[in-house]
Amino acid sequence: MSAPETDPPERPYTRLTRPYALTGGRTEPPDASLAIEALVEMSWRGYDARDDIRFEKAEILDLTQRTISVAEVAAHLDVPLGVARVLVGDLAEEGLVIIHPPPDAETGGAQDPKLLEKVLHGLRTL
Template identity: 50%
Template sequence: MTEGRRRQGGRQAASLARPYAWTAGRTRPRVDLAVEALVETTPEGRTARFRPTDPLAAVTQLCLRQRSVAEVAVHLGVPLGVARVLLGDLLVAGQVSIRDTLPADASFDERNELLERVLSGLRAL
């Protein structure tokens, strides 16, 4: 293996390590969050005190406007699993609210239409 490949591999590993450091290595959220679920910062989250470097501060700022879980991941530049862990922590703390986009008894057509909207939105990002 050449030195260039090792350095490139190191950079790639470091870029993924940082977001997982934000979650203390956790890859599973405390609550199950659908990729299309809509997230919004609550009044408690708007007044919460975070260190400026705390990723939770960035999430609460992003979610002042309602966004999907997928959008949060894209805007933060982190894997979806990291975004879910951060959002789960904020949800448990009452600093964000999450609204499912479909009821549990939604039809196949409703679910398919939602997936098409999510894919279209992700492509637009």
């Protein structure tokens, strides 16, 4: 007798839109220097506008009620990193989120291993 087949875990919904359709085909955010390890948090303007925003951008605003990396946003939304960068960049340009660049981004130094470990740990826990 063979083992019963197991169904894959159900997802709350299936995204019907192709990832790059979410960005209008754009592959770069307004600020091309937006790093995947940059931390993102909702601004006060984002809190005020939250009820007027829909779909993925609303999901990002919900996620950024606590500080989260761009890479974690991509993982939560189940979209490619490039798509998450564009969407987060759009929200930042609208003043709805605040981007905190990685500590070494301003100095041009090597990546901080502790920060990268924190981002990696966050992605693994998803």
